[in-house]
Amino acid sequence: MASRISEPRLPCIVVVGVSGTGKTTVARLLAERLGLPFADADDAHPPDNIAKMAAGVPLDDADREPWLRVVGQWLHEREEAGTGCVVACSALKRRYRDTLGAACPGVFFLQLTAGRELLEQRLDRRRDHFMPPLLLNSQLAALEPLEPDERGASLDAAPPPDVIAERAVRLLRHA
Numbered sequence: 001m002a003s004r005i006s007e008p009r010l011p012c013i014v015v016v017g018v019s020g021t022g023k024t025t026v027a028r029l030l031a032e033r034l035g036l037p038f039a040d041a042d043d044a045h046p047p048d049n050i051a052k053m054a055a056g057v058p059l060d061d062a063d064r065e066p067w068l069r070v071v072g073q074w075l076h077e078r079e080e081a082g083t084g085c086v087v088a089c090s091a092l093k094r095r096y097r098d099t100l101g102a103a104c105p106g107v108f109f110l111q112l113t114a115g116r117e118l119l120e121q122r123l124d125r126r127r128d129h130f131m132p133p134l135l136l137n138s139q140l141a142a143l144e145p146l147e148p149d150e151r152g153a154s155l156d157a158a159p160p161p162d163v164i165a166e167r168a169v170r171l172l173r174h175a
């Protein structure tokens with residue numbers, strides 16, 4: 001009887017960080033480089049969450065809970081199907097990442113880090129986005145950086161997107 005060699009599972013990567021770090025930009029590029037499906041967690045927000053942020057009010061834990069369940073379900077499906085994926089999702093707090101990790105145990109968190117000045121510059125320049133720059137303070141206040149026992153790594157968000165994506169590819173080779 002022919003033996004079955006199981007295919008290696010492709011990685012499920014979540015690019016995390018505060019607004020303006022470049023999650024969407026980098027995650028899309030990384031997905032392209034790795035040939036994995038891409039998703040932006042912003043597309044999973046219920047309309048009330050988008051309206052709240054657009055009105056300049058930060059989301060709270062209760063607002064984020066149903067949203068994180070939807071993102072977790074999508075990750076779970078990609079992991080089960082073995083297709084892998086790259087998702088851009090703020091996942092600012094440890095408990096949010098734990099929710100995603102419970103749904104997708106193999107998840108790898110790629111955290112983008114940047115100082116306030118760079119973030120302000122980027123958000124002030126960005127057009128056609130619902131997220132107002134004034135929410136940056138609340139994003140930084142909510143942020144709980146990746147902890148040593150979480151599966152993931154951090155990258156500086158300052159270099160050009162293709163440099164960050166290339167660094168991420170190298171990092172993931174050794175993950």
Ligand SMILES: Nc1ncnc2c1ncn2[C@@H]1O[C@H](COP(=O)(O)OP(=O)(O)OP(=O)(O)O)[C@@H](O)[C@H]1O
Nearest residue numbers: 018019020021022023024025122126131159160161
């Ligand atoms: N590495 C980079 N260098 C220069 N500009 C960048 C870089 N990454 C992203 N940008 C620009 O900064 C702005 C924010 O990027 P992006 O929308 O990807 O961030 P984000 O973290 O997904 O933000 P949000 O959480 O608010 O959706 C965009 O205008 C984008 O073109």
Ligand SMILES: O=C(O)[C@H](O)[C@@H](O)[C@H](O)[C@H](O)CO
Nearest residue numbers: 018019042059064090091131
């Ligand atoms: O948890 C949150 O506060 C939200 O997810 C925000 O991070 C926004 O969705 C994002 O920054 C806009 O793209």
